[in-house]
Amino acid sequence: MMLDARGYSCPEPVIMLKKAMESPETEYEMMVDNRASLENVTRFAKHNGYEVEAKQKGDDYALRIFRK
Amino acid sequence: MNFASEKRAIIIAGLGIGMLAALLVLAGNPANMGFCIACFIRDTVGGLGLHRAGAVQYIRPEIIGLLLGSFILSLIRHEHAAKGGSSPLTRFVLGFFVMIGCLMFLGCPFRMILRLAGGDWNALFGLAGFAAGIGIGVIFLRRGYSLKRTYALTKLEGAVMPAIQIVLLVLLLAAPAFIFFTKAGGGPGAQHAAVFVSLGAGLLVGALAQYTRLCMVGGIRDFILFHETKLLMGFAAIFVAALLVNVAAGNFHPGFAGQPVAHTDGLWNFLGMWLAGLGCVLLGGCPLRQLIMAGEGNTDSVITVLGLACGAAFAHNFALAASGAGPSDNGKVGVMVGIIVVLIIAAVNTFRSQKA
Numbered sequence: 001m002m003l004d005a006r007g008y009s010c011p012e013p014v015i016m017l018k019k020a021m022e023s024p025e026t027e028y029e030m031m032v033d034n035r036a037s038l039e040n041v042t043r044f045a046k047h048n049g050y051e052v053e054a055k056q057k058g059d060d061y062a063l064r065i066f067r068k
Numbered sequence: 069m070n071f072a073s074e075k076r077a078i079i080i081a082g083l084g085i086g087m088l089a090a091l092l093v094l095a096g097n098p099a100n101m102g103f104c105i106a107c108f109i110r111d112t113v114g115g116l117g118l119h120r121a122g123a124v125q126y127i128r129p130e131i132i133g134l135l136l137g138s139f140i141l142s143l144i145r146h147e148h149a150a151k152g153g154s155s156p157l158t159r160f161v162l163g164f165f166v167m168i169g170c171l172m173f174l175g176c177p178f179r180m181i182l183r184l185a186g187g188d189w190n191a192l193f194g195l196a197g198f199a200a201g202i203g204i205g206v207i208f209l210r211r212g213y214s215l216k217r218t219y220a221l222t223k224l225e226g227a228v229m230p231a232i233q234i235v236l237l238v239l240l241l242a243a244p245a246f247i248f249f250t251k252a253g254g255g256p257g258a259q260h261a262a263v264f265v266s267l268g269a270g271l272l273v274g275a276l277a278q279y280t281r282l283c284m285v286g287g288i289r290d291f292i293l294f295h296e297t298k299l300l301m302g303f304a305a306i307f308v309a310a311l312l313v314n315v316a317a318g319n320f321h322p323g324f325a326g327q328p329v330a331h332t333d334g335l336w337n338f339l340g341m342w343l344a345g346l347g348c349v350l351l352g353g354c355p356l357r358q359l360i361m362a363g364e365g366n367t368d369s370v371i372t373v374l375g376l377a378c379g380a381a382f383a384h385n386f387a388l389a390a391s392g393a394g395p396s397d398n399g400k401v402g403v404m405v406g407i408i409v410v411l412i413i414a415a416v417n418t419f420r421s422q423k424a
Contacts, residue, residue: 006217007151007154007216007217007218007219008214008217008218009154009218009352009361009366010286010352011209011286011289011290011293011294011352012209012214012352014293014294015209015210015293018294033149034147034149035145035147036281039074039281043071043074043296043298044294044296046071047294047296059149059220
């Protein structure tokens, strides 16, 4: 599932991910455009037992959030 | 940054900020008011003559420092980014009424902690209202409340607010005849630390808050929403450090009556901070956080700060602000109107996004 949270400030990107996690999917790709969102989304995903890989793409960050 | 070091950083920052806030009182700031974003924006607006309440007029260097501290550190960390366009006028109105709520309580969420650390138990009513207001805001957030996304803006947009701070600093230092200063003994506006002490403390706290993303509203909000405690720890650390310095310096006076720049009307302390708590959740951060994000180039936060400033001017021009004697009748009407307006904004922006 692809989540585009660019332009949104916290807590909205985390809420987006939280809602998405209610689906049966186990892997999410997410775009955020600020470091506060990157940190908050990463923290939330890890607390919920997910792994996070983040890559910087220009001014944005691309995250892959998945179960090991 | 891993979680343990994130939490350690915010606790250390919170302890430093709480200590600085209590020390600013020893250096001359009003009691339990080392920092108060609402009060200091109100004083600055008064210094510029936008309201004429003679007791509260002084361009507070703390505000200038907070914004510039965040601006400088965000530049160094490559986090400065000019952006905006997320319902700016709605944010202005929310900022306006957050200020009306804060001036009913007589302090922003930051000062609420400092009042508690000084033994002012009236702030317990404020804290209860604040948490309750945040709780209502979280209900809207969970149901999809959003002011929609921001967009990238030109670099100049992100530099305007920091430039305005330099202008304010020049006006403070040059003190031309058209800038107002509360006369000695004339009220809280006359109580202040030396300009460079205040400015330095502001710069330091601004940088710490930028680094840790400290936010009084975020602490309670994230705990309710995600059971996340990082920001709440910063909140607690400020309280502990300010309390320790206050006790050591003999500035801890527990009780309800006779507290500095405070009143004992529990209901209106509760409702004032209820309005501020809900308004700040809808804005995405407390007044301190808005200043920090304004320094980072977020023009929506700049508009929010201007809304706070406009609210402060109206609060004194229309006699909405409470005083040590208690709330005014006009102020009670102002808070009730604010509660209605803010609830309408919350409902419309939740309902609309469900349809979209």
